[in-house]
Amino acid sequence: LCLVYMRRDTRPVPPGPRPLPLVGNLLDLPKHEQWLVYQEWSRRYGSDVVHMNVLGTDIVVVNSAQAAAALLGQKSAIYSDRPRMPMLGELVGLGWHFGFMPHGDNWRAHRKLFAQESGASAIQGYNEQETKWIKTFLKNLRDDPKEFLMHIQHMASGLALETTFGLQVQPSGQPDPFIAATKQAVEALTETGLFGTYFVDFLPALKYIPSWFPYATFRRQAKEWRKSSDIAAHVPYELLKKNIATNDYVPSIGSKILSAGVEEEETVVRQTTAAMFANGSAAVVSALSTFILAMRLYPEVQAKAQKEIDQVVSGRLPDTSDEANLPYITAIVREVGRWQPVVPLAFPHMLSADDTYEGYHLKAGSIVFPNAWAILHDPNVYPEPHIFRPERFLTTDGTLNPDVKDPDAVWGFGRRACPGRKMGHSTLFGAIAAMLATFDVKPAFDENGKIIVPSGEYGAGMLRYPKAFECRIETRSVDAMALISAD
Numbered sequence: 001l002c003l004v005y006m007r008r009d010t011r012p013v014p015p016g017p018r019p020l021p022l023v024g025n026l027l028d029l030p031k032h033e034q035w036l037v038y039q040e041w042s043r044r045y046g047s048d049v050v051h052m053n054v055l056g057t058d059i060v061v062v063n064s065a066q067a068a069a070a071l072l073g074q075k076s077a078i079y080s081d082r083p084r085m086p087m088l089g090e091l092v093g094l095g096w097h098f099g100f101m102p103h104g105d106n107w108r109a110h111r112k113l114f115a116q117e118s119g120a121s122a123i124q125g126y127n128e129q130e131t132k133w134i135k136t137f138l139k140n141l142r143d144d145p146k147e148f149l150m151h152i153q154h155m156a157s158g159l160a161l162e163t164t165f166g167l168q169v170q171p172s173g174q175p176d177p178f179i180a181a182t183k184q185a186v187e188a189l190t191e192t193g194l195f196g197t198y199f200v201d202f203l204p205a206l207k208y209i210p211s212w213f214p215y216a217t218f219r220r221q222a223k224e225w226r227k228s229s230d231i232a233a234h235v236p237y238e239l240l241k242k243n244i245a246t247n248d249y250v251p252s253i254g255s256k257i258l259s260a261g262v263e264e265e266e267t268v269v270r271q272t273t274a275a276m277f278a279n280g281s282a283a284v285v286s287a288l289s290t291f292i293l294a295m296r297l298y299p300e301v302q303a304k305a306q307k308e309i310d311q312v313v314s315g316r317l318p319d320t321s322d323e324a325n326l327p328y329i330t331a332i333v334r335e336v337g338r339w340q341p342v343v344p345l346a347f348p349h350m351l352s353a354d355d356t357y358e359g360y361h362l363k364a365g366s367i368v369f370p371n372a373w374a375i376l377h378d379p380n381v382y383p384e385p386h387i388f389r390p391e392r393f394l395t396t397d398g399t400l401n402p403d404v405k406d407p408d409a410v411w412g413f414g415r416r417a418c419p420g421r422k423m424g425h426s427t428l429f430g431a432i433a434a435m436l437a438t439f440d441v442k443p444a445f446d447e448n449g450k451i452i453v454p455s456g457e458y459g460a461g462m463l464r465y466p467k468a469f470e471c472r473i474e475t476r477s478v479d480a481m482a483l484i485s486a487d
């Protein structure tokens with residue numbers, strides 16, 4: 001003990017809650033809405049970077065845009081590793097997803113292939129399928145508006161499956177194996193993606209506990225999730241290969257890569273397309289659900305947005321090609337991401353070399369949580385951050401204000417920032433504009449005729465989804481009805 005004490009690293013680390021002997025800050029580790037607790041610590045300890053140590057693992061939380069730019073941005077080369085997360089990677093089996101791979105050649109090969117297929121020109125072909133799926137979404141909303149959350153999931157999964165593999169899902173509401181598997185794989189990602197949610201992240205040897213062992217519920221849960229992780233990683237890709245072999249396939253990103261001759265190892269192609277499919281639906285579902293919640297809670301924003309669309313587009317549905325003329329809609333898309341960030345602590349980063357920040361020592365191997373929530377709710381940059389107000393991104397004459405920071409933190413940090421940003425933004429913009437053009441989101445009433453006010457609560461986890469809420473979604477007019485029905 002004396003030796004350990006004498007050899008301990010005495011360089012100052014950023015402030016944070018006082019650790020206990022042996023367990024460190026284990027008892028301080030927040031269980032829910034961690035981003036709010038870290039934001040509060042940042043205020044309490046007067047530092048935008050806070051530190052804790054849990055069972056020997058150093059954790060650094062970055063709570064401001066300045067610190068994020070200085071560390072994760074400018075020194076991206078050493079802030080882009082990912083920690084080992086035995087629950088997510090080894091037990092649930094999501095290690096195939098390159099979003100969780102260590103920073104190195106294997107990750108680079110996946111990321112390169114992804115970038116090649118998701119650049120501006122590559123997503124041109126994607127626009128047609130996107131428009132088709134947005135129309136399907138509008139028709140589903142018209143026919144069964146109460147199930148809007150289910151239709152959002154259906155559109156996002158259907159679009160991702162078709163663009164990536166040229167495969168089709170069943171109509172909304174009917175059991176579909178692909179939608180079921182992605183929903184469960186995304187649930188697994190949500191539950192296990194926040195480092196430290198499972199004790200096994202700190203003590204990897206616990207993964208060897210057999211699943212029949214008392215209290216080993218995490219092992220049994222992992223076994224269940226593993227099935228859907230395996231389906232997402234293999235089944236659509238194998239089906240695509242089978243369809244190509246029989247020359248019976250719909251052109252897709254996957255078929256394009258395969259017919260060009262696989263330059264990369266086949267595992268890279270399979271895993272990259274699987275990540276495209278899984279992530280393609282995950283975040284978009286959350287953001288579109290948040291949009292509907294915002295329209296329910298802020299009717300004046302909805303009215304203003306509809307006015308802009310009516311002035312710019314007539315006789316057809318708006319789409320992404322109208323974006324330059326619809327600044328208020330762009331501001332809504334930005335505000336949706338800022339108001340209720342889908343991934344409030346990004347994916348966990350890991351520091352791969354020693355570093356310093358404002359005199360503090362940051363150790364190699366530290367887990368780094370970029371607190372996107374705190375950055376996007378900084379009242380100095382976004383006054384009254386809890387209010388949904390797209391106008392904050394606009395000048396008084398209604399154009400996008402270059403002096404207000406684009407909420408980039410929504411998409412993550414440095415080399416690990418979201419590679420699906422263009423695709424995600426395009427789907428969000430298209431679906432939001434088309435919905436505003438054709439539907440009104442209104443309050444729902446209970447059996448006594450009283451307005452039901454949504455709680456505005458979100459589920460916990462790495463990805464945030466609003467808890468189910470009620471609203472009425474009605475077509476705006478006879479003209480809107482015609483636009484929805486037109487082929």
Ligand code: HEM
Nearest residue numbers: 099279280283284343346347411412413416417418420424
């Ligand atoms: C609303 C839409 C979306 C949001 C808000 C979003 C946000 C994010 C965030 C915050 C990260 C973590 C970045 C970090 O660790 O610093 C991420 C990573 C990732 N996203 Fe997205 N995303 C969206 C849509 C998409 C789409 C449509 C795709 C695929 C087509 C996608 C694919 C990925 C992948 C593969 C990664 C892992 C990147 C890596 O670690 O190298 N995302 N996303």
